[in-house]
Amino acid sequence: MIVVKPLTLFIYGLVITVLAFIARSTQQLLILSLVNAPVGILLGFRRLRVLIILFLLGLVGLFINALVFANNGAPVLDLQVITVRDGALISFLNVTLRLLTILGAALIFITQSNVRDFIKSLEEELGLPKDVAYTLAVGLRMLSILERDAKEIQLVRVERGYRKYPLTPSGVSSFLRPLLSLGLERAVWIGIATELRGFALRSLERKGFRVGVSDVLIYSLLIIQCSTLFMFH
Amino acid sequence: MTLSKRFTALDLTYLGVVAAVSGVIFALTWNVYFIGSALGGPIVARIISYGLWFIGAPLAATLIKKPGTAFLGEFLGALVETLIPTYGAFTNLIYGFVQGAASELAYLIFRYRKFGVVQASLSGALAGPPCVALDALLFGDIFPPEVMVLVTLAATVSGAIYGAVAALAVRSVRR
Numbered sequence: 001m002i003v004v005k006p007l008t009l010f011i012y013g014l015v016i017t018v019l020a021f022i023a024r025s026t027q028q029l030l031i032l033s034l035v036n037a038p039v040g041i042l043l044g045f046r047r048l049r050v051l052i053i054l055f056l057l058g059l060v061g062l063f064i065n066a067l068v069f070a071n072n073g074a075p076v077l078d079l080q081v082i083t084v085r086d087g088a089l090i091s092f093l094n095v096t097l098r099l100l101t102i103l104g105a106a107l108i109f110i111t112q113s114n115v116r117d118f119i120k121s122l123e124e125e126l127g128l129p130k131d132v133a134y135t136l137a138v139g140l141r142m143l144s145i146l147e148r149d150a151k152e153i154q155l156v157r158v159e160r161g162y163r164k165y166p167l168t169p170s171g172v173s174s175f176l177r178p179l180l181s182l183g184l185e186r187a188v189w190i191g192i193a194t195e196l197r198g199f200a201l202r203s204l205e206r207k208g209f210r211v212g213v214s215d216v217l218i219y220s221l222l223i224i225q226c227s228t229l230f231m232f233h
Numbered sequence: 234m235t236l237s238k239r240f241t242a243l244d245l246t247y248l249g250v251v252a253a254v255s256g257v258i259f260a261l262t263w264n265v266y267f268i269g270s271a272l273g274g275p276i277v278a279r280i281i282s283y284g285l286w287f288i289g290a291p292l293a294a295t296l297i298k299k300p301g302t303a304f305l306g307e308f309l310g311a312l313v314e315t316l317i318p319t320y321g322a323f324t325n326l327i328y329g330f331v332q333g334a335a336s337e338l339a340y341l342i343f344r345y346r347k348f349g350v351v352q353a354s355l356s357g358a359l360a361g362p363p364c365v366a367l368d369a370l371l372f373g374d375i376f377p378p379e380v381m382v383l384v385t386l387a388a389t390v391s392g393a394i395y396g397a398v399a400a401l402a403v404r405s406v407r408r
Binding site: 192 | 240241242243244245246247248249250251252253254256257258261264265267268269270271281285288292296305309312313315316317318319320322323324326327370371372373375376394395398399401402403405406407
């Protein structure tokens with residue numbers, strides 16, 4: 001079984017995302033999406049199928065957007081109500097391939113890495129300051145707790161006859177205040193405990209940036225995909 | 234000078250909570266955006282949702298009241314959102330970085346001496362134009378000129394409103 005470091009997957013995902021925006025031609029985007037999207041969707045479908053399905057549904061909106069704002073060029077399909085032109089189809093295809101690439105890269109990272117190991121490697125190998133690493137660790141630990149609090153707040157809002165998702169500033173305020181209050185109350189005690197345990201005196205041994213065989217394979221794949229930018233224009 | 238000389242462990246824990254709260258709000262805002270987009274198009278979508286995506290900065294700065302907190306509140310919130318994950322994936326990091334830097338300017342202008350509602354509102358508003366610019370650059374959201382002006386205005390106004398909401402929420406909780 002190939003085990004890749006979380007930091008490698010993070011760098012891979014970030015660079016692929018940037019590549020997806022730099023790439024302008026359909027051929028470049030096709031290569032990037034064919035490499036990343038199937039792998040990401042296959043790995044992520046079990047755990048994140050809702051996100052993937054929402055993404056696919058969002059493509060309908062993208063197509064409508066392309067029809068409204070980029071429907072120029074030679075006619076391709078005459079639906080009597082509207083004529084679909086090649087400009088709209090190319091625009092839709094390029095945006096779809098770009099988003100598929102980004103989604104695939106993100107799913108590969110999310111499904112194959114552990115968040116705690118990721119923060120640890122950011123700190124030990126990339127030299128992320130311990131304060132930022134601690135803040136991230138607290139934030140991610142609190143996330144599941146706050147998500148549960150947010151769901152409870154939504155439930156109470158619905159029971160009281162309000163919308164589940166606040167759409168107005170007063171609605172957002174009524175959602176934000178209890179969430180913040182609960183989070184800050186926990187933060188006070190966590191912060192005091194951290195301070196008492198000598199957080200300010202904590203020092204960390206930096207291990208430097210290391211790569212294994214599997215990391216080299218991932219970086220090689222990344223370099224090959226970067227080279228596609230020079231192959232097609 | 235290391236960050237811990239300016240930030241206590243309590244400040245950093247608060248920042249972590251703000252990052253988590255912001256991450257949750259950012260993730261939920263995608264639904265608000267899609268609802269607004271379906272009901273009213275790009276301008277309505279931005280009016281009701283974009284300010285929510287800028288809320289990390291005024292929230293952190295109003296709470297902790299130290300230099301750099303606006304940027305960190307927004308960027309770390311975006312990082313948490315990336316790890317949830319959401320529709321935007323790694324692009325959230327790019328947006329978080331740019332929006333955070335823009336929002337930080339609102340407090341820098343006042344030399345980090347004021348962290349009130351006005352500053353929070355300004356920090357939310359300043360994140361609007363770069364966000365719209367990123368939409369155009371990264372996702373090709375380029376509309377006719379008059380629509381672009383309205384879209385930018387919508388994002389800016391939304392940012393100003395929700396910046397004020399964030400500051401008032403922090404005040405009511407800290408009382």
